[in-house]
Amino acid sequence: xxxxxxxxxxxxxxxxxxxxxxxxxxxxxxxxxxxxxxxxxxxxxxxxxxxxxxxxxxxxxxxxxxxxxxxxxxxxxxxxxxxxxxxxxxxxxxxxxxxxxxxxxxxxxxxxxxxxxxxxxxxxxxxxxxxxxxxxxxxxxxxxxxxxxxxxxxxxxxxxxxxxxxxxxxxxxxxxxxxxxxxxxxxxxxxxxxxxxxxxx
Amino acid sequence: xxxxxxxxxxxxxxxxxxxxxxxxxxxxxxxxxxxxxxxxxxxxxxxxxxxxxxxxxxxxxxxxxxxxxxxxxxxxxxxxxxxxxxxxxxxxxxxxxxxxxxxxxxxxxxxxxxxxxxxxxxxxxxxxxxxxxxxxxxxxxxxxxxxxxxxxxxxxxxxxxxxxxxxxxxxxxxxxxxxxxxxxxxxxxxxxxxxxxxxxxxxxxxxxxxxxxxxxxxxxxxxxxxxxxxxxxxxxxxxxxxxxxx
Ligand SMILES: Cc1cc2nc3c(=O)[nH]c(=O)nc-3n(C[C@H](O)[C@H](O)[C@H](O)COP(=O)(O)OP(=O)(O)OC[C@H]3O[C@@H](n4cnc5c(N)ncnc54)[C@H](O)[C@@H]3O)c2cc1C
Numbered sequence: 001x002x003x004x005x006x007x008x009x010x011x012x013x014x015x016x017x018x019x020x021x022x023x024x025x026x027x028x029x030x031x032x033x034x035x036x037x038x039x040x041x042x043x044x045x046x047x048x049x050x051x052x053x054x055x056x057x058x059x060x061x062x063x064x065x066x067x068x069x070x071x072x073x074x075x076x077x078x079x080x081x082x083x084x085x086x087x088x089x090x091x092x093x094x095x096x097x098x099x100x101x102x103x104x105x106x107x108x109x110x111x112x113x114x115x116x117x118x119x120x121x122x123x124x125x126x127x128x129x130x131x132x133x134x135x136x137x138x139x140x141x142x143x144x145x146x147x148x149x150x151x152x153x154x155x156x157x158x159x160x161x162x163x164x165x166x167x168x169x170x171x172x173x174x175x176x177x178x179x180x181x182x183x184x185x186x187x188x189x190x191x192x193x194x195x196x197x198x199x200x201x
Numbered sequence: 202x203x204x205x206x207x208x209x210x211x212x213x214x215x216x217x218x219x220x221x222x223x224x225x226x227x228x229x230x231x232x233x234x235x236x237x238x239x240x241x242x243x244x245x246x247x248x249x250x251x252x253x254x255x256x257x258x259x260x261x262x263x264x265x266x267x268x269x270x271x272x273x274x275x276x277x278x279x280x281x282x283x284x285x286x287x288x289x290x291x292x293x294x295x296x297x298x299x300x301x302x303x304x305x306x307x308x309x310x311x312x313x314x315x316x317x318x319x320x321x322x323x324x325x326x327x328x329x330x331x332x333x334x335x336x337x338x339x340x341x342x343x344x345x346x347x348x349x350x351x352x353x354x355x356x357x358x359x360x361x362x363x364x365x366x367x368x369x370x371x372x373x374x375x376x377x378x379x380x381x382x383x384x385x386x387x388x389x390x391x392x393x394x395x396x397x398x399x400x401x402x403x404x405x406x407x408x409x410x411x412x413x414x415x416x417x418x419x420x421x422x423x424x425x426x427x428x429x430x431x432x433x434x435x436x437x438x439x440x441x442x443x444x445x446x447x
Contacts, residue, residue, distance in 0.1 A: 004261040004311055006304040009269055010296050021260075021270055023296075030447030031421040034320050036428045036438045080447070081270050117439070146425065184319050197258075198317070200221030 017075055018083055019192035025082035031146045032080055034180075035116045038166055042150040045115070047097070047134060048169035054102035058169075061150070064134065067092040072133050072156055077192040079159040089143070089154055091135030094127050097170075107172040111179060112153050112164040119179035120162050121188065122155065124172065131157060134167060159190040159197070221314070223260070224248070226285070228309045234370045238336060240276060240288045241301060245313060250279050252322035253343035254416065254444075257285070257315030261300055271297045274340035274418070274444070275316065278347040285313070288370060290336040321444045323416060325353050330404055330413035330436075332396065332427045334362035335370075337419030340444060342371050344416070345378065356409040362396050362423070396427055401434045418444040 018024060042061045050056035059067075070093040077083045103124065110127060113119045126132065136143050136151045143149035148165025155162045161181050182188055187196035195201055226243035233239050251257075253275075260270035277286035291302040323329050323344045331341040338361045348357050359379040363369040365386035375381070382400065387393045404413070415436050417427045424445045431441055 002262070002310060003264050004300070005309055007261045007263050007269075007300050009261075009263045009267045010294075012267065021268060023269065028447075030445075032445050032447065034443055036432060036441050036443065037425060038438075080272055082447075146421065180320075181318075185317060198221050198314070 017085060019077055020195050021197075022077055022081055022083040022192065025084050028082070029084060029147065030078070030080070030082055032078065033118075033146075033165060035118060037146050038116050040115055040145070040150060040166055042136075045150045046169075047151070047167060049097055049101045049172070050169065051110075051172035052104040052107040052174060053172055054104065055100075057097075057101050059097070064092060064151070065136075067096045070096070070130075070133060071137075072135070072154060074156055076154075076156050076160055076163075079161055079186070079190070079197050083192075088137075088139055089133060089135035090137030091133050091151065091154075093130055094132040094134060094153070094170075095130060097134065098128060103172055106174045109173045109176045111171045111173065111177055112162075113168055113171065114164045115166045115168040118164060118166075120164050121177055121179045121182055122158070122162060123176070123189070126155060126158060126162075126189075127170075131155065157191070159187075159192055161186065162190050223312045223314045226259075226311050226313045228305055228307050228311070229284075230307060231305065234288060235368050237368065238288055238290050238370050239302065240286050241305065242277075242284060242286045243311075243313070244283060245285055246283050248283060248285060249316075250282075251275055251285075251316035252319065252324050253278060253347040254322040254340045254442075255316035255318055256321075256340065256444075257287075257313045257317060259287070259297070260312050261297060262312075269296050272317070274336075274343070276339045276342050276346075278343055278350050280347070280350050288336060288339045288342075321416065321418075321442050323347075323414070325351060325355060327414045328356040328409040328411060329358070330415045331357070331359045332361075332415065332417045332431075333359070334396070334419035334423040334427075335368075337417075337423065337444070337446060338370055340418055341416060342374070345374075348378075358404055358407070358413075360396060360400055360404065362419075396423075396430065398430055398433065401430045401436075405434045405436070412440065415441045416444075417441060419446065421445045421447065 048058040071090045073088045075085045132155045153164045153167040226245045230242040256272050256274045273287045276288045289298045292298045333341045362382045424443050
C-alpha cells in the first residue's frame, strides 16, 4: 500500500504486545455488541456444557463460584482495531467446567452461546489448557452488564468477538459450525497475531 | 442451546467475499455538513455494492509503515455505483478523523475493505424505525437515501438526536419521515431534551402492519438509552439492531 499523503499518525512507543493493525485504547474500553444489553441477574444466570460430553451439566451462580478461582491478567484485542493492556478478569478456568462433563474423544469444536442468542464457534483446543475462562470480575469489581456481566467467556488469545458476553453455555461438536459474526463474514478462528479478521484473511 | 433470537436475516445477501480485499479509494469531494462533521466522497471503481447500514474498514499508512485503521459507516445508497461516501465527526485528538479534517483533499488515496456486517443492514423490505444520535445517523441516512432513490413505499421513520440545529448532520435532506430531537439548543418553539419514552410511544402508536424493525446507532451511551426505551415500549429485543461506535 502507498503511504497516505501527510499522514504521520500520533507519536508512538514501540509496543511488542500490539498485534498488527491494532492500537492501544489506553483507559478506554469500547462497547461493541449488536444486541440489547440483557437484564440478567446473577440469580438467573446459568452455564451449561452439553453436546458431545459424557455427562451434560448446568451450573448456577453459586455452583460456578464454588469451583476453584482462576484469573486472567493480560491483554485483550478487538477486531475493530483496539487493544487493551494489562486487564484483570476473575472467575473460573473453563477447564474446571470441561473436566466435570468429560468431553467425548470425537469432540473437536464448540459453539459458545449467550443468554441473548448470540453464538460464536471455537476449536476445542482454543478453550482448554488454561486458555479460556468464565469470568464475573473485572479489575476489583463485578463485570459491568454492558461488558457481558454477570458472566462472560473470555478467550484472550483470539479477537474478542469470540469471548461471548452473557455466556449461557458451550455445545461440543465433532465439526466446526460458524456462529453469529462468522456467518456474517468474519474469520472462523480470529487470531489477532495473524490478523484473521474477515473470511479469506 | 436456545434458538438464535437475532440471527442474521437470511433475506440479506451481503457480498462477504469482497470484504477480504483492500481496495484503493480516491477522494473526489469533501462536503462540510456541520462545524464538526464533513462528508468525504470516494471513487472506488471495484466496489461490489453494499446494503444500507453496512460499514467498511479504512486504513491510512505513514511513511514508516505505521498503519491506522478504523471502521466507518457508509452514508451513500447502494445505487451510487463506483462511489461511497463517509461522514466523519472530527474527534478531538483523533488520529484518523484528524487527518481527514485537517489534511485530506481531493485526489488523496486511502484504502478500504468491505462492505462489512450484514447484521445492521436494511435492504428496504420491512418497515424500519431508525434512531440515531450525532454521527450515528450516518448508516441510517444510507437507508433513507435508498428508500428515496428507489421510491420504496415500505414505512420508514427516523428519529435523530443532535445537540442543536447547527450540529444536525444532513439537516437540509430530511423530509416528513424525520423527527429531529435537540438536546442543548433548539429553534423557537421546539422543546429541548433527550430522545424520550414519549417520542418512542408516538412511533409505536404508528406501528405498521408487520411491525417495525428497529435500528439504533450512536455512541454506546446513546445506544443503551434508546434500546432500553424501545424495549420498554414493547419492541421485541430480537427486532432491535444496534450499531455502537465504541
Ligand atoms: C461500526 C462502526 C462504525 C463507525 N462509523 C462512524 C461514522 O460513520 N462516522 C464517524 O465519525 N465515526 C464512526 N465510527 C467511529 C470511528 O471508527 C472512529 O472511532 C472515530 O473516527 C475516531 O477515530 P480517530 O482515529 O479519529 O480517533 P482516535 O485516534 O481513535 O482517538 C479517539 C479518542 O481517543 C483519544 N486517544 C486515543 N489514543 C490516544 C493517544 N495515544 N494519545 C492521546 N489520545 C488518544 C483521542 O484523543 C480521542 O479522544 C464508527 C465506529 C464503528 C465501530
